[in-house]
Structure formats: structure tokens, C-alpha cells
Amino acid sequence: MEELIQKLKVQIIEQLNLEDMEPDDIDETDPLFGNGLGLDSIDALELIVLLEKEYGIKIENPKDGQKIFYSIKSMAEFIKSHQK
């Protein structure tokens, strides 16, 4: 789990172009959207692509993203429980 969380941080920083951030700057329980990292609905779509590209998990309804992408931790848990 710890390894997956680290990997996700790196992937998110790269995918979303968070130039000034290091993986250690992100707490895995911090909210990604709103007051946390400040991501928005376009980032959510980018994360959906990331899940499919890197982990082979397809999300059909973008509304499901709200829960899954709450934090790095919730994302990691979702991946763990959905990977074949």
C-alpha cells in the first residue's frame, strides 16, 4: 500500500504538471480537490485517464470520481480493491 501511495504521488505530480511539488509535499489523507491541493473537474478527468492507463481500471461515470479521488489514500484503496 505504501509503495502504491508513493507511486501515485509521483504519477499525479507528473500528469497534472504540479511543477513546484515534491511527493513529500502531499499528505496522502489531504483532500485533492477544493481546499487541499486545489484540483478541479478537469484534473478529475485527467485522473480517470491515469487510472485506466496505469492501472487498467475504467470509470464510466465521472461522478464516481468525487469519492475515489477524495485523497491519495482513497485512490490507492480503490485501486487495490479493483485491480485484477
Added chain:
Amino acid sequence: MKAYINGIGAVSPQNTLGKEHFLDDVTAVEERYLQILKPDYKTYIDPKVLRRMSKIVRMSIVAARTALDEAGIAKPDAIITGTGMGCQADTEKFLNAVLDNDEALLNPTAFIQSTHNTMGAQIALMQANNHYNLTFVNRGFSFESALLDGLMLLNEGEVLNLLLGGIDEITDESWLISTKNDMYKVEPLNNLNLLNDRQTGGLSGEGANFFVLSNQKGIDTYTRISGIETFYKPKNSGIIQEKISNFLKKHELDLKDIDLVILGYNGNPLLDTVYSEIENRLFIYQPTAYFKHLSGEYDTAVSFAVWLAAKIIKTGIVPEVVQKRKYTGRAPKNVLIFNHVRNIYHSLILLQQA
């Protein structure tokens, strides 16, 4: 229809952002095309917003901010942009992804930012500006159309001031594609030696040139824009001369009233003759200037000429580096810009001391 230019901001291949220099520190390079001098974007744009923006959006925001700050306006009554090719980088990125990945696993950001109105919309977004917002996209007429729109808005009394911009960006790929149509030069050259280069095509460039137009003269007004006219594919030089004469007549000016003619020479030996014929047949006695050795050629490069004319009229200085024919007269009061892109899109812009 007329407007005062009360603020300007230019991001170009030259040091044009600050007020303290006026082409006394010209950048000369030996390159295939001219790229903008990259401003320190982080001093202008919040990194959170910056992360997604391509070059064309970034340079637009910097140029727009500079013009608005100069004019002392936070939220203009309208935002009008012209861009010939729009967001080349993001369009290429998404198009290549669609083709390379066979329409699968595509990222949305490049697509969202590929639309031509991205720059105008981002500027509005940063100002929370709900006012009039429009983008013109007809290659070598894009900036001219935006300017006409601005003059009409002021004339209608719909707005008191507005932000106007001409923007185009270059990418390796877009440059390469354009060279296949003999639009741009292929081999590196010294930009200051542009008019002696014999390669086909113009010297490719890019830039974002923004202006605050107002119906009122400000304390720091640069100049007045008194007229704009476009004409498409004129059949010969005679027609161009007629268009210019009629344009001047319409503004109650004689040839001799024009103190300086800025011509759009871009180094293409085949098409620069359009300018030299006008220079040698119509403006026989006028001082002339050129600018594309500094800005490079692009669809909205004429907006750089407007920047140049505004600076010249305000400072009374015609920098040596832009003089084509030696400038000796008084500080110029009436400046005419004649530009064409590929001998297809022709335009005339008249600027007069405010």
C-alpha cells in the same frame, strides 16, 4: 471611428516588456525562426493556474497584464483577441495523441485548451470579467478584425475602454509544416540581416501584443488609432496603390502628410516586391521602416507594428534598427502601417499623434 491607445504590452522576440527600453538592446540570433524572450511567468501568474497553460496562453496573459497596468485598468469593458492559428501546441498535442493512440486513452486538457478563444477566456477568468469577449481567427485578418470590432464598440458607445490583442505562437511542428508550403525559411539566418537573405519564405516568428483602447485620452496616451482597412487578394500593385490612396483620402490626408510608413517586409524575396513597389512608386519621398527582422512573420505580426508605431509616436524616436529609408524629419505625427500576409491578406492601419 477612432480610439486612443492608453496602454501597451508586448511579449516578442525582443525586450519589449519594460518601459525603460525602446529597441536600444536588440536581440540578434542565428536561428531558423524567432521565438519570444520568455518572461518570468511566475511573477505574473499563480503557479496553480500556470501549470496547465501552454506558451500562447502564458504570453497573452503577461502582455495583457502589462497593457492593463499601464492604462491603470483592472477590468476592461471588453476583451477582443485575434489569432491566426490559435493554440498550435495544444492542438498538435491532442491531434497527435488521437492519431498515435488510435483514439484511445486520451487526456482532456490539451483538447480543452485547443480552442481559439482560450486566451481571451483565460484573461477574463483571471479578472472575473463578465463583459464582452470575442476572438477572431481569419489568419492574416485576425488582428485587424479584432481592431475593427474594438473601434466599432467604442463608436457605438457600448464600452469606454477595452483590451485588444494579437497573438500567435510557433512550435517546431507548425513551423516545419509551414516550410513545406514555402511560407517560411528553412536554414538559420541572422535576423538583422533579413532583407539580404535569399531563401524563399519569410522569417517565422511569434508574439503577443496587447493594447488598451479607450474613447478618452489618458495621461499616458501613446497615440490615436484613426483607421483600419483590410482587402483580400488584390490582383495587382495598381489596386493596392488605389486602396492606399482612397484610404488616405477618407482620412483627409495627402501622401505628404504621412511622416513614416511601416512596411511588413518579411525577407521573402518573392513577395517583398509587393512592398518595394509601393515604396518606390507611391511613397517615393516618405521615410519607411520595417519590423519583421525583430518580430518574425506570423499571422498577427501587424500587432507588433502597432506596438512599434505607438512607441515611435509617443517617444518621437524612430530607432535606427527599424529604419529602412533614413529618418531625418520631425518627430512623426502620422504613421501608416501597410502589411500583407502571403500577398493574400492586406491591411492598412493609420496612427496619429493624440
Added chain:
Amino acid sequence: MSSPIVVTGIGIISSIGNNLKETTHALLHIQSGIKPVSILNTRHAADFVLGEVKKTQEELNQLAIADHTKPWTRTALLGLIAAREAMQDARLDLSDVYKTGIVSASTVGGMDRSELFYKDFIGEAQHKEFIDTHHAGDHTEKIAETLGINDYLTTISTACSSSLNSIMFGTRLLKNGVLDQVLVGGSDALSKFTLNGFNTLMILDKEHCRPFDESRRGLNLGEGAAYLVLEREEEAIKQGKQIYAYLSGYANANDAFHQTASSEEGDGPYLAMKLAIEKVGLNPEDIDYINVHGTGTDNNDLTEGIAMKRLFGDKLPPFSSTKAFTGHTLGAAGVIESVFSIIALQEQKLLPNINFKNVIPEINLIPVTQVKDAKLRHVLTNSFGFGGNDSSVVFSSHEATAS
């Protein structure tokens, strides 16, 4: 220059018809053009339904009577077909007596060809004649050159509100005396670029779109072109021309909220509608019908509904989205729906919002669902786009406006 601006010619092509007559028939007989994919070459052909003009490039070329020696994109061919119809309909006099121009609009311009040949452009430069047809204004130039429109041309692009803005800009060219007659409109052909783009945004419905319905899941894309001929009323009367409608009000505003999403209170849409109505000197209750933007996405329909409620209160006039007929035709949508609004005025009929079943609970608004007779004097049409570019136009009947 204070003479009112009138519409004296109409041309249109979309998935529901190749001309005005076919389009009117399809609207009044509720025939949708949204069908399985058969023209666009895409791996998603089986995944989506589209509002395609069911004609190949060859067939369009024939219909457009285009000059075969030039490179034509699908966008330019669709544009030429509609523009020629409008010009002939208005019996446009192209002699030197009148200054004539064209203001068109498009989002992706010649992308339909560029995406076929792009790798050749980079590599061996095969098909290099299509390098120059890529830009958004190529179709405008092709139309102007073919039809002989010489005095002015330009092209506007503000995403999905593009062609409503070209109508507005053309109107102002007349009002400011820059031109005497102007062809205004827009054209956009379907492309893999846009289909995949909207797919990445996850706002495409795989079924037929259901604007303003609780179960809506997104939009269907479509293609098409339409043009109006605009002139000053006094000149139109002098020349004894038919007057379809008066272009009485217009406004352009920006939502300034987010690149793709609308603000929660629908600020941009609210301002566009409000200012367009005020421009005519009317009150909201004078509007008899609204042809809404109504794409069928979760976000658009909700916020557009909220903006309408803000402006009209409990006196909301009958409204409908016609996107379930044509799909979302992007840069052409504003003018295509302007034509629909003029058809509604001409026929004195409300147009239906097909596929509607249940209200969106948050706004509780019921659109018109059948073709219905109505007394229509002023109709409002909306077009909103990415980047928050929102526009509205008011068309008025002859008797409501004639000076």
C-alpha cells in the same frame, strides 16, 4: 444608420435537411437526424450516435458545385451549400453599388481533412494542398471566392457560441456603415478530433441526447452549416425583398468562472439573455419563446435553467432545446438554431424539445414537447461555449418591429 437590421435570406444544411424547406419539414414532423455513425471514419463508430449529414465528400462536392481544382474540406463544402442557398434566397446584388461581406464561424475549421493527412504534412508532405485548409477561416475564404463576395471577410471562433457571435458582428458592421449587406453564419464538420475531445470530457451520451430531462447523460455531436443574409430594413424594402425576421437584440457576455463548467448561478447565460432583451428595449415577459442552448449535459441544462429562472422568474416563456434533432453542431449551432427560431416565427409554432420525459428536480422546468401553435412576436436564442463565452440573440416578427 439607425435602420433596423433584417434577415432577407436563409440557407441551412444539417442532419435534418439539406436546405431550408427540408429542415422546416423535419422540425414540424419531428424527424431527428441523430443516427448510427456511417460517414465519420472512427473506431468509436459503434459507441456513439451522431447528427451526420449523410453525404460523402464526393456527394457534398456535387451538391456544393465546388471548384474541383481546389482542396475542399468538409467544413468548407457544408458552408458553401448553405451560404449559396442564403445568397440566392436573398437575391443578393453583388454589383459595386453595395458593399458586401461575409462573417463566418467555426471551431475546428479544416480539421476533418487535417486529421486524415496530418502525418503526411509532417513527413513526406503528401496532400500538402491541405496544409492551408486547416485554419478556421479557410471555409470563409472559399465561400467568399466562390460566390464573389469581395468587400469584407472574417471568421470568429468562441467555441460553441461562435456563430451567434458572427451574427452579432455582422449586424454591427451594418449598423456602423462598414457594409450594406452581409452573409453571417458558421460551419463545422464532424471530426475524430472533436468526437474524441468531447469523449475525454465524458459528456457524450451514447444514447439519443435528452436535453432538460432528469436522465440526461450528455450531448450528441452533429455537423452542419447555416447562413443568414442581413441588410438594413430600408434597403430591403427599397429592393422589395422578403423579410423573414428582424434581428432586434443581441449580447455577448462571459461567465468568467471555469474553462469548461458554468458558474452555479449561470452568471454568463443570465447576463447574455438579460442584455440581449434590454438591447431591444423589451422586458423579459415580452419574449414568447426561447430556443435554449440545452446540450443535454448535466452542467449546461442545470445552470441554463437556473439562469432562466433568475431572469424570467415565474413568467418563463415556452422554451425548448432542438439539439435532439441535430446534435450539437458546435461552431454552427448558434446560427442553425437562429434559423430554427426564425422558422418558429414564420410558422408561428413552438418547436419541440424531443426525448424529454421527466423534469430536473433542482429546477423543475418543463420544455415544449410538441409542435404547438402560438402567437410569437419575439424569440430568444442562446449559445454558450467553453471559456465561458455566452451569447444571446432576439429575433422579432415583422409586425412586432416594422418601422
